[in-house]
Amino acid sequence: MARTPGFGVDIGGSGIKGATVDLSSGVLADRRVRVPTPQPATPEAVAELVAVITSEFAWHDPMGVTLPSVLKRGIARTAAHLDPSWKGLAANELFSEYCRVPVTVLNDADAAGLAEMRFGAGRNQDGVVVLLTFGTGIGSALFVDGELVPNTELGHLPLDGADAEIRAAAAARDHEALSWADWAARVSRYLQVLEDLIWPDLIIAGGGISRKADKWLPLLECRTPVVAAGLRNDAGIVGAAAAAARQRGR
Numbered sequence: 001m002a003r004t005p006g007f008g009v010d011i012g013g014s015g016i017k018g019a020t021v022d023l024s025s026g027v028l029a030d031r032r033v034r035v036p037t038p039q040p041a042t043p044e045a046v047a048e049l050v051a052v053i054t055s056e057f058a059w060h061d062p063m064g065v066t067l068p069s070v071l072k073r074g075i076a077r078t079a080a081h082l083d084p085s086w087k088g089l090a091a092n093e094l095f096s097e098y099c100r101v102p103v104t105v106l107n108d109a110d111a112a113g114l115a116e117m118r119f120g121a122g123r124n125q126d127g128v129v130v131l132l133t134f135g136t137g138i139g140s141a142l143f144v145d146g147e148l149v150p151n152t153e154l155g156h157l158p159l160d161g162a163d164a165e166i167r168a169a170a171a172a173r174d175h176e177a178l179s180w181a182d183w184a185a186r187v188s189r190y191l192q193v194l195e196d197l198i199w200p201d202l203i204i205a206g207g208g209i210s211r212k213a214d215k216w217l218p219l220l221e222c223r224t225p226v227v228a229a230g231l232r233n234d235a236g237i238v239g240a241a242a243a244a245a246r247q248r249g250r
């Protein structure tokens with residue numbers, strides 16, 4: 001099949017990663033560039049690094065960028081793990097100005113979900129599918145018969161008196177030095193709350209910790225089938241590139 005190039009950048013609390021993507025297969029076409037997220041992660045500092053990464057690949061076409069934020073028509077409405085000055089900012093305009101190409105901006109978990117539904121564990125899955133990314137926080141992407149319901153923010157459901165991501169993100173396992181069994185028990189509790197509210201047909205577990213899925217997926221207790229994400233940590237980049245291509249009608 002002919003290669004269809006796209007370009008995506010995934011912005012997280014600790015790193016900014018960019019790569020060209022073959023959109024016919026969902027595979028990174030070349031190397032991946034990663035730079036640490038600047039601290040403080042102000043819009044200008046982040047946009048400058050995204051422009052540097054983009055110029056390293058000599059990319060001059062429309063591209064996609066993810067943020068750990070709710071995005072409504074390109075405007076960031078929240079800013080988890082980033083500087084609060086993102087809130088209310090037209091992120092799509094900012095990146096387009098710095099990178100000098102049209103930029104589609106979307107939530108990081110929504111991007112990962114788009115990639116998984118097209119190329120990974122969610123292929124050909126209809127019904128209600130939820131992708132969850134376990135990392136610094138918990139991101140969510142909800143699909144109904146393959147269509148994304150954007151900005152679901154299910155990582156912020158209340159769980160035993162706290163925000164779910166504080167109790168059950170991968171970061172909680174590190175901070176509290178939890179065993180796999182103890183952390184899996186927390187994730188199970190979270191999944192049980194979630195499945196009682198939205199009754200998914202499939203849950204896809206993503207984020208960096210999905211690389212170690214064999215250590216914790218078999219320990220989960222919930223009624224919904226849970227599978228590991230197929231694209232692992234590249235899903236955000238692939239989904240960003242795919243979203244931009246979709247916007248330009250390819």
Ligand code: BGC
Pocket residue numbers: 067068069070078080107108109110133137138139140153155165
């Ligand atoms: C944010 C989400 C984001 C997730 C993963 C959460 O704290 O509210 O927007 O998708 O972290 O980065």
